[in-house]
Amino acid sequence: MTPLTASRARPARASRRRFSVTSPPWLFAAPALVVYAVVVLYPAVSGVVYAFTDWSGIGEDMSFVGLAQFRTLLGDEQAMGSIGNTLLLTVTIVVVQNAVGLLLALGVHARLKSRALLRVVFFAPVVVSPVMVAFLWKYIYNPDPSSGLNGLLGLRVDWLGDPSVALWSIAGMVVWQYAGYSMVIFLAGLEGVAPELHEAAMIDGAGTWQRFRYVTWPLLAPAVTINVMLSTIGGLKLFDQVFAATNGGPGYATETLSTVLYKQAFVFGKYGYSTAIALVLALFVAAVSLVQVYYFRNREVAA
Amino acid sequence: MTDLLHDARVSRGQFLRMMGGLAAAAFATACSTRPQTSTPSGGGQATTELKFIGVSDQKAPMDQLVAAYQKAKPSVRITASYAPTDQVQTSVRTQLGAGNAPDLHVVYPGSGSAMSMSQIAEAGLLADLSAQAWTRSIPEGFKPAFQLDGKTYIHSAGSSVIGAVYNKKAFEQAGVEAPPTTWSEFLSVCDRLKKAGLVPIALGAQTPWVTQLITYALVPSTVYAKDPTFDDKQLAGQTSFAQSGWREAMEMYLELQKRGFFNDNPNGTTFEQQTSMVATGKAAMAVQVSAVLPDFRKAASSPDDLSMFPLPGAGDAASVWIPAGVVVGLGAAAKGANVEEAKAFIDFLGKQENINAWAKAIAAIPLVQDASSTIDPAVESFLPFTKDRAVPFMDQRWPNAEVQPVHFAVIQELLAGESTIDEALRKMDEAYQK
CATH class of the missing domain: 3.40.190.10 (Periplasmic binding protein-like II)
Structure with missing residues (x-):
């Protein structure tokens, strides 16, 4: 409670001057920052210590093992295999989800009568919990030729049970759920493209494709940056959907870095090792995001 | 992120104030809930x-x-x-x-x-x-x-057993009178069920723990009947999965698949689907633990049609052992x-x-x-075994928590045709030694 009282007790004159000129004092953010620090930052940082121990997750038996956990990770064929799966999933999700999201956004941006309704429909899956989506899709992915997706398409695919298909089935499920999310962000970007630019381009004789390529697309760059970054982060730390749909199986075919670190901590009782994997994952996600932001920011243009 | 905020017409100031308010509200709620462990009741x-x-x-x-x-x-x-x-x-x-x-x-x-x-x-x-x-x-x-x-x-x-949960009606339909008591009898029963147009054994191997049950039902006969002290020897490093009857049990497991006795796509089938296949008589049996009998009964229109028999993992009835775990x-x-x-x-x-x-x-x-203990009629056929031909579920003596999940995964790989029995047993031995 201290930060609140502190900000209220602060002499009004000094801060009001700054407030009226540019922006409010950062102190207003203090309560949120304190909660964030206590609930997110502190536990995360204090957890890092365990990556250098052999703690089992329970009890007081623990010794420091230095970098041994990280060396184990390098030689762990299951964890390494899961990195491959994670990257494949991420690339697929980033490309397909954003492509579908962009198409949907362009579609519902047009002057359709039902566009408000369609926007809601396409966005609806986003608000459903990922675990629920996975359970629903387990019915859709029923291997029985007469039910679910097989029945609809007349196929005989074992969607989640065939190791060579399962990973793609999960990607499909994720894209179905989050394409609407990308759509909304692209839509916000599309709304920001001034109609005069399109008019000018039309006068210059540009067709639909040319207007998209040379007017809309460059101005969508900020939306692309955000979408690519969010879907990359989402893909790299994908857990719920995999856990609920296949639990990493069949065999190890859909194991991601997140399911491996979950299993190490809660199924195998290797908390230290699991923290080491989590640390590597966190650093990797941070690095990829930074590189992406840097790269995409450079190609953003002002309208 | 600033671009997004500007687009949404919320200034940074508004945003920060909003967040501050939200945090303060959350903080206040968190402070007001206090765990209550002991409360005075009416009588003081x-x-x-x-x-x-x-x-x-x-x-x-x-x-x-x-x-x-x-x-x-x-x-x-x-x-x-x-x-x-x-x-x-x-x-x-x-x-x-x-x-x-x-x-x-x-x-x-x-x-x-x-x-x-x-x-x-x-x-x-x-x-x-x-x-x-x-x-x-x-x-x-x-x-x-x-x-x-x-x-x-x-x-x-107490303890539960692993065996075949079967639908009596389905057995009658195929003209099978009594449950089999040896492995070869079991195979011929499956054959007759298949010829009668039924799925002999429903297998829901997408649910990880279901994968292990057939091996668990077989190894008492292929491993422990021959050497009741197997666990102790394995702990002492004198034997391994690869050197034991575990190999035979896995071969038998895959033989059932090769002969087409399982439903299609076991890796894509869940425990719930397995249960309903047997309960509705689409499949004749499922190898399961007796603790889930109530689930099968709930899914069946006439629960009395369901019963169990020990899965005979040996060529002669006298050397059949069963798994009975706490x-x-x-x-x-x-x-x-x-x-x-x-x-x-x-x-x-x-x-x-x-x-x-x-x-x-x-x-x-x-x-x-x-005298007042009751035993479910479905597991009565297991009682003669519980004295001296029963072994606890295998994982209860395994030294760490990794062997069991590895067992799940290798079975799924074997069912998918993506691995070999040698490879599977090697992975289990590696996990055991961790």
Whole structure:
């Protein structure tokens, strides 16, 4: 409670001057920052210590093992295999989800009568919990030729049970759920493209494709940056959907870095090792995001 | 992010103020909820509240016995919550690690899982129950499941068996009169069921724990019947999965698949689908643990059509052994505020009539039996084995929690045709040695 009282007790004159000129004092953010620090930052940082121990997750038996956990990770064929799966999933999700999201956004941006309704429909899956989506899709992915997706398409695919298909089935499920999310962000970007630019381009004789390529697309760059970054982060730390749909199986075919670190901590009782994997994952996600932001920011243009 | 904010026409100032307000509200709510452990009851007498977290399989017997305890001892109130195994494993382990475990919680017998008696007791987090009277009648063969270094840390009401749950109507339809008693008879029964247009064995291998049941049902005959001390030798490093009858059991498992005795796509089929296939008579049987008989019965229109028989894993009926494992139980947290009250409840569960009631609710064989014990008719055919031809579920003696999940994964790989038995056994041996 201290930060609140502190900000209220602060002499009004000094801060009001700054407030009226540019922006409010950062102190207003203090309560949120304190909660964030206590609930997110502190536990995360204090957890890092365990990556250098052999703690089992329970009890007081623990010794420091230095970098041994990280060396184990390098030689762990299951964890390494899961990195491959994670990257494949991420690339697929980033490309397909954003492509579908962009198409949907362009579609519902047009002057359709039902566009408000369609926007809601396409966005609806986003608000459903990922675990629920996975359970629903387990019915859709029923291997029985007469039910679910097989029945609809007349196929005989074992969607989640065939190791060579399962990973793609999960990607499909994720894209179905989050394409609407990308759509909304692209839509916000599309709304920001001034109609005069399109008019000018039309006068210059540009067709639909040319207007998209040379007017809309460059101005969508900020939306692309955000979408690519969010879907990359989402893909790299994908857990719920995999856990609920296949639990990493069949065999190890859909194991991601997140399911491996979950299993190490809660199924195998290797908390230290699991923290080491989590640390590597966190650093990797941070690095990829930074590189992406840097790269995409450079190609953003002002309208 | 700033671009987004500008587009949404919220200035940074507005945003920060919003966040500040939100945080303050959250903070205030968090401060106002205080955990209440002891509240005075109407009679002016203090009520102790005990918290129990268990797995879904424990709900039926616990609901019944918690209500009975409430009558016997009104000053103690037990609040119980249940969740599927995976979730309980996550949440209870986290609570144990953080030092705020519930007073009573689910514990798995033996040593082979992260929530098993030995692993939690070794960390000093389970209360010692050895002083309670019921612990003195734990049968000798079950002691490794209940005890660590001679002290009892878990209560369990009895044992369940793994065998074939079968639909009598389906067997009649195929003209099969009596359940098979040898492996070759079993294969020919499957053949007849298949010719009658039925799926002989429903297999829901997408649900990880279901994958292990056929191997578990076979290894008592292929491993332990030949060498009852296999576990001890394996622990001492004198033998391994690859060098034992585990190989034969896996070959038999895959033979069932090669002959087309399973449903299509077992890796894409779940436990629930498996259950309904047998309950509706689409499939004739499923190799399952007797504790889930109630699930099969619930899914069937006429529950009496379902029964069980031991899966014969040997060529001659006399060398067939069966798996009979201690069912999932519970323990008391050693460091809770109400350890004595929690232990008192477990003592209550240890009374003969309560052991009987628990066992009855989950179709288990009671830990100790008296005249009033009832045994589910479906598992009666297993009783002749329980004396000297039964072994605990394999994982109860495995040294770590990794072997079992590896077993799940390699079976799925074998069913998918993506691995070989050599490879599978090698991975299991590696996990065992970790």
